Amino acid sequence: MTDTFKKGLYFIPLGGADEIGMNLYAYSSNGKWIVVDAGYGFLNDDYPGMDMCYASPLFLEQFEGQIEGLFITHAHEDHMGAVAQIWPALKCPVYATPFAMGLIKERLKEYQMEDIVPLKTVHAGESVQTDSFNVKFLALVHSVPETCGLFIKTQYGNVFHATDWRMDDGLTKILHFDDDGLKKASEEGIDIFVCDSTNVLIDKRQPSEREIRENLLELIPQIKGGIVATCFASNIMRLESLILAAQKANRTPILMGRSLKTNVLIAKECGYMADLPKTYTPDEVEGITADKALYICTGSQANYRSALSIIAKGESKYVKLDNDYTVIFSSKIIPGNEDKIERMQERMIEKGVNVITEETAPVHTSGHPSKEELKTMYELLKPKIVLPVHGDKRFIRAHERFALSCGIKEVNAGKNGDVFRFLDGKLEKTQETVETDVIGIDRGRSVSLNSELIANRRRIAYNCSLFISAVVSKDNHLLNLEISSIDILPSADWEELSNEVVEKLTPILDTEILNRGLNAQTKDFIKSRIRKEVYQRTKIKPVTFLHIYQQGENQCQ
Ligand SMILES: [Zn+2]
Numbered sequence: 001m002t003d004t005f006k007k008g009l010y011f012i013p014l015g016g017a018d019e020i021g022m023n024l025y026a027y028s029s030n031g032k033w034i035v036v037d038a039g040y041g042f043l044n045d046d047y048p049g050m051d052m053c054y055a056s057p058l059f060l061e062q063f064e065g066q067i068e069g070l071f072i073t074h075a076h077e078d079h080m081g082a083v084a085q086i087w088p089a090l091k092c093p094v095y096a097t098p099f100a101m102g103l104i105k106e107r108l109k110e111y112q113m114e115d116i117v118p119l120k121t122v123h124a125g126e127s128v129q130t131d132s133f134n135v136k137f138l139a140l141v142h143s144v145p146e147t148c149g150l151f152i153k154t155q156y157g158n159v160f161h162a163t164d165w166r167m168d169d170g171l172t173k174i175l176h177f178d179d180d181g182l183k184k185a186s187e188e189g190i191d192i193f194v195c196d197s198t199n200v201l202i203d204k205r206q207p208s209e210r211e212i213r214e215n216l217l218e219l220i221p222q223i224k225g226g227i228v229a230t231c232f233a234s235n236i237m238r239l240e241s242l243i244l245a246a247q248k249a250n251r252t253p254i255l256m257g258r259s260l261k262t263n264v265l266i267a268k269e270c271g272y273m274a275d276l277p278k279t280y281t282p283d284e285v286e287g288i289t290a291d292k293a294l295y296i297c298t299g300s301q302a303n304y305r306s307a308l309s310i311i312a313k314g315e316s317k318y319v320k321l322d323n324d325y326t327v328i329f330s331s332k333i334i335p336g337n338e339d340k341i342e343r344m345q346e347r348m349i350e351k352g353v354n355v356i357t358e359e360t361a362p363v364h365t366s367g368h369p370s371k372e373e374l375k376t377m378y379e380l381l382k383p384k385i386v387l388p389v390h391g392d393k394r395f396i397r398a399h400e401r402f403a404l405s406c407g408i409k410e411v412n413a414g415k416n417g418d419v420f421r422f423l424d425g426k427l428e429k430t431q432e433t434v435e436t437d438v439i440g441i442d443r444g445r446s447v448s449l450n451s452e453l454i455a456n457r458r459r460i461a462y463n464c465s466l467f468i469s470a471v472v473s474k475d476n477h478l479l480n481l482e483i484s485s486i487d488i489l490p491s492a493d494w495e496e497l498s499n500e501v502v503e504k505l506t507p508i509l510d511t512e513i514l515n516r517g518l519n520a521q522t523k524d525f526i527k528s529r530i531r532k533e534v535y536q537r538t539k540i541k542p543v544t545f546l547h548i549y550q551q552g553e554n555q556c557q
């Protein structure tokens with residue numbers, strides 16, 4: 001495989017080409033590599049106990065020493081969240097703009113890695129020259145400050161890599177769109193535009209961040225009673241808007257949630273959120289009446305133990321929701337989180353809370369381009385080829401059709417693990433694919449979602465579990481048999497069933513052990529006979545565990 005990447009510019013999506021999330025893209029030129037983004041994906045209830053995952057960087061490990069940089073486009077979790085997990089496979093410098101770098105540092109501290117990862121802060125407009133790549137960071141507008149598209153130049157051709165961006169009037173000041181830089185890149189020639197597909201099903205340009213600010217400034221002063229507002233912790237423009245709306249409504253802005261605290265701290269270090277009214281922690285303003293407060297908190301995705309989840313469950317000592325409260329979701333739903341969020345909102349509605357979402361009021365705008373915005377960008381960049389990523393298959397296909405309809409001559413899309421080569425002005429998807437995998441973060445440990453462990457968890461979740469304990473005498477008589485389970489039947493029914501099964505099978509198993517001795521086949525027979533009996537009575541084929549103790553032996557078998 002290493003011989004493959006000699007001549008040409010190669011592009012390999014390891015994560016992000018089949019989904020929104022877990023972005024991890026590799027480029028190769030002259031045997032050298034750069035990697036763009038190292039983000040989390042978000043898991044739904046199919047994986048109990050796990051919220052996050054990331055694309056496996058295993059394929060890249062073989063190129064140790066040849067990887068010239070990890071370039072982070074912006075400070076969203078789906079682009080930088082997994083730096084700590086992915087970096088050990090890359091062992092290269094990490095490049096990011098100051099705000100993203102601040103958050104990366106915080107994340108690395110959690111893993112005691114801040115001193116081993118070489119971090120190189122880059123400002124929008126600056127370039128990084130490596131052996132085989134020149135990477136220029138060009139400012140784009142998105143829902144987090146300092147988002148950049150990467151203009152990647154190689155001897156074989158140029159790529160503009162921009163997975164998260166939108167058009168905006170830029171009037172919230174924090175948001176910059178480097179029109180001139182993009183025009184210059186276009187003049188130099190963009191062969192491939194690796195582009196965002198998130199909102200390709202939306203036709204029209206969406207409201208600007210300024211319009212959302214104006215809406216919040218109008219809406220919030222009209223609300224009576226308590227208000228809780230939630231947005232993404234890294235959406236600094238939105239946080240500013242909420243704080244300004246609190247001021248206009250004569251309310252005290254109170255920030256809740258650890259990630260909000262971290263993001264605000266780093267935003268301030270980067271020079272943002274200056275000249276704003278002071279914000280408080282709930283402890284600093286204990287006893288404040290609900291109608292004088294605007295609680296701004298994390299948890300728009302209903303993550304377990306987030307500030308908003310705690311409030312929704314009635315476990316917050318500061319906010320007790322009732323019919324005098326309004327909760328504003330100034331946020332979107334990350335795909336996969338729909339059920340969790342709906343459950344949380346329903347819990348609030350049951351308490352009489354007035355729940356406002358982007359569906360009921362203009363309180364949020366997306367950070368991704370609609371068709372109209374995509375078309376504007378194509379016209380600005382004039383790419384020869386569009387390569388859609390950052391979307392599931394349906395979105396990628398729609399993006400392919402749309403780009404062609406806009407007059408883009410060539411559109412080429414693939415899936416994670418595909419190997420694209422650009423050579424002599426042509427992009428082809430080669431016959432080769434590289435191995436990909438998805439790694440879940442299981443209470444701090446990394447585990448492949450395709451591993452036997454996860455398959456076993458799923459087997460138990462779907463098929464229940466059965467434990468058999470048996471005591472066998474030295475001369476091969478079954479002295480005691482017990483079967484137990486907590487997930488096959490309600491406990492009273494299970495007790496009755498298990499007694500019947502034990503009573504029926506004890507003589508049969510006793511004979512079997514006596515005749516054959518206690519060997520592997522006998523043990524298999526015991527397991528399958530009991531399992532079969534349980535199946536006949538319940539139609540459940542449980543995952544079965546057997547523990548046999550033979551007297552005279554020193555150990556359980
Ligand atoms: Zn983003």
Ligand SMILES: [Zn+2]
Binds near residue numbers: 076078163164390
């Ligand atoms: Zn993204």
